[in-house]
Amino acid sequence: MSTTTGFAEEATTSPTSPIVYLDDVGKSYGNVHALRGVTLAVRQGEITCVLGDNGAGKSTLIKIIAGLHEHTDGVLSVNGEERRFSSPRESLDSGIATVYQDLALAPLMSVWRNFFLGNEITKAFGTMDATRMKRIANEELTKMGISIPNLEQPVGMLSGGQRQCIAIARAIYFGAKVLILDEPTAALGVKQSGVVLKYIVKARDAGLGVVFITHNPHHAYLVGNHFVVLKLGRVSLDTHRADISLEQLTNEMAGGSELEALSHELRGVDPELVVERVEGNGQVAVESPLDKGAG
Numbered sequence: 351m352s353t354t355t356g357f358a359e360e361a362t363t364s365p366t367s368p369i370v371y372l373d374d375v376g377k378s379y380g381n382v383h384a385l386r387g388v389t390l391a392v393r394q395g396e397i398t399c400v401l402g403d404n405g406a407g408k409s410t411l412i413k414i415i416a417g418l419h420e421h422t423d424g425v426l427s428v429n430g431e432e433r434r435f436s437s438p439r440e441s442l443d444s445g446i447a448t449v450y451q452d453l454a455l456a457p458l459m460s461v462w463r464n465f466f467l468g469n470e471i472t473k474a475f476g477t478m479d480a481t482r483m484k485r486i487a488n489e490e491l492t493k494m495g496i497s498i499p500n501l502e503q504p505v506g507m508l509s510g511g512q513r514q515c516i517a518i519a520r521a522i523y524f525g526a527k528v529l530i531l532d533e534p535t536a537a538l539g540v541k542q543s544g545v546v547l548k549y550i551v552k553a554r555d556a557g558l559g560v561v562f563i564t565h566n567p568h569h570a571y572l573v574g575n576h577f578v579v580l581k582l583g584r585v586s587l588d589t590h591r592a593d594i595s596l597e598q599l600t601n602e603m604a605g606g607s608e609l610e611a612l613s614h615e616l617r618g619v620d621p622e623l624v625v626e627r628v629e630g631n632g633q634v635a636v637e638s639p640l641d642k643g644a645g
């Protein structure tokens with residue numbers, strides 16, 4: 351087992367029934383089967399990490415839960431009731447908040463305006479209650495431990511990490527039961543990723559069911575209670591933290607069994623002639639004389 355410590359260690363695995371449940375869900379775009387037979391349970395107080403390489407089907411999965419695309423097979427249920435969302439509003443109204451990588455924040459508007467974007471508090475005659483909104487935004491961000499000294503500053507001036515945190519705090523305040531985060535750390539450096547991971551844990555500790563989409567097993571393992579790996583639209587691994595180490599998760603992402611098969615194929619080839627290259631996405635590329643027809 352890995353000795354890596356993470357925020358996840360304080361978590362308890364809850365045996366509650368899932369808030370969101372995908373049962374054998376599939377999605378085809380014409381002849382392209384983006385997802386096939388995906389079963390996924392999102393539980394309250396748990397961080398479910400959905401990992402996968404480019405084209406694995408992560409975006410398609412999010413879009414189904416967020417109401418952007420309808421699934422073509424299987425059943426999606428929320429709190430035990432079968433649902434088929436035909437708009438993002440329907441998903442949101444069911445308590446599912448989705449925070450996309452390119453956040454739906456208005457960069458030129460202030461922090462507090464962004465916090466209430468689309469949910470503004472009004473006074474009599476429909477005028478905005480700015481004082482109240484500023485007070486609440488300040489209280490809520492402070493409660494989450496998010497330090498933004500000037501709530502009047504445009505959101506565009508904040509760091510990517512701070513913007514993600516505002517989006518998470520906003521989802522919690524407006525009563526989300528499930529928070530879906532689409533690669534929230536993908537564009538961030540190590541320090542900012544750490545800050546965002548901390549707020550992902552806070553969202554879980556506030557009782558939400560969190561779906562953390564990522565291609566980074568290290569980030570996932572720091573916070574995750576439950577890991578689902580997608581490969582070419584299918585679930586290739588579904589396991590809980592107690593049953594997997596960081597090394598095993600990383601290996602699964604790097605294509606453990608495929609690599610094994612490959613090494614079997616390469617048996618008998620002079621290893622000196624085989625070059626392994628670890629690429630940016632963690633995949634191992636193997637160059638061998640077999641490719642060049644040599645050997």
Ligand SMILES: Nc1ncnc2c1ncn2[C@@H]1O[C@H](COP(=O)(O)OP(=O)(O)OP(=O)(O)O)[C@@H](O)[C@H]1O
Pocket residue numbers: 379382383384402403404405406407408409410411
């Ligand atoms: N609108 C679409 N029409 C046709 N094919 C699509 C569409 N959207 C996705 N696909 C295909 O479905 C498969 C899964 O794509 P998806 O975007 O869900 O994967 P992903 O894991 O999110 O990848 P990435 O990280 O690159 O976004 C891919 O083969 C993709 O080409």
